[in-house]
Amino acid sequence: MKTLPPISIDGKTRLVVKSEAVTPETIDDPGVQACLSYWTEKKGDAFAPKWSEFRLYELPARVLPYLLVLDVAPGPPPTFTYRYWGTGHTQYHRRDYTGKTLEDMADSWSTELLTVQYMMVLETRRPIVFLNSYDGVETPLRSLRMPLSEDGQTITHMFGYVGRTGLAESLQPLFSGTLD
Structure with a gap:
């Protein structure tokens, strides 16, 4: 488990984030499994499916607000730009990052956490x-991150789902700028 630096909100260090990478098959979350199943079906024998063959509307409606699609521009370092930012993410972050890069995120702790995750993928x-x-x-x-590839060689996009079921109230302080 990787422990990231403490999160600072309003200049006060309050939270510590730990992130553990696990295989998706071990997660008992219907949203994770629906997204993984769709990704697996679309990829066939390739290491990853093509973004051009991905149809978000084919996924269950309950996962759509919690989906992300990123364009990956080669680096170094690579640049991650949000092509699709689900409305559930806007609700929690209180910002829509569609068309924005990872570096545009207001919270540096989010940027650091996500950079580690995207680089691992x-x-x-x-x-x-x-x-x-x-x-x-x-x-x-639970944050699922999956590669997409237009050419069958390079990761050109990433697809993600964040399982927020049962977490709405307890996570709200992270994105509201205040803590009790």
Whole structure:
């Protein structure tokens, strides 16, 4: 488990984030499994499916607000730009990052956490679920990250789902700028 630097909100260090990478098959989350199943079906024999063959509307409606699609521009370092930012993410982050790069995120702790996760997907070239634990939040946030490739060689996009079921109230302080 990787422990990231403490999160600072309003100049006060309050939260510590720990992120553990696990295989998606081990996660009992219907949203994770629906996205993984669709990704697996679309990829066929390739290491990853093509973004051009991905149809978000073919996924269950309940996962759509929690989906992400990123364009990956080669680096070094690579640049990650949000092509699709689900409305559930806007609700929690209180910002829509569609068309924005990862570096545009307001919270530096989010940028650091996500950079580590996205780089791990680039390195392993396979789906990974990150269990993100926050001090004071009992249930880890489940973040599925999966590669997409237009040419069958290079990761040109990433597809993600964040399982927020049962976490709405306990995560709200992270994105509202205040903590009790």
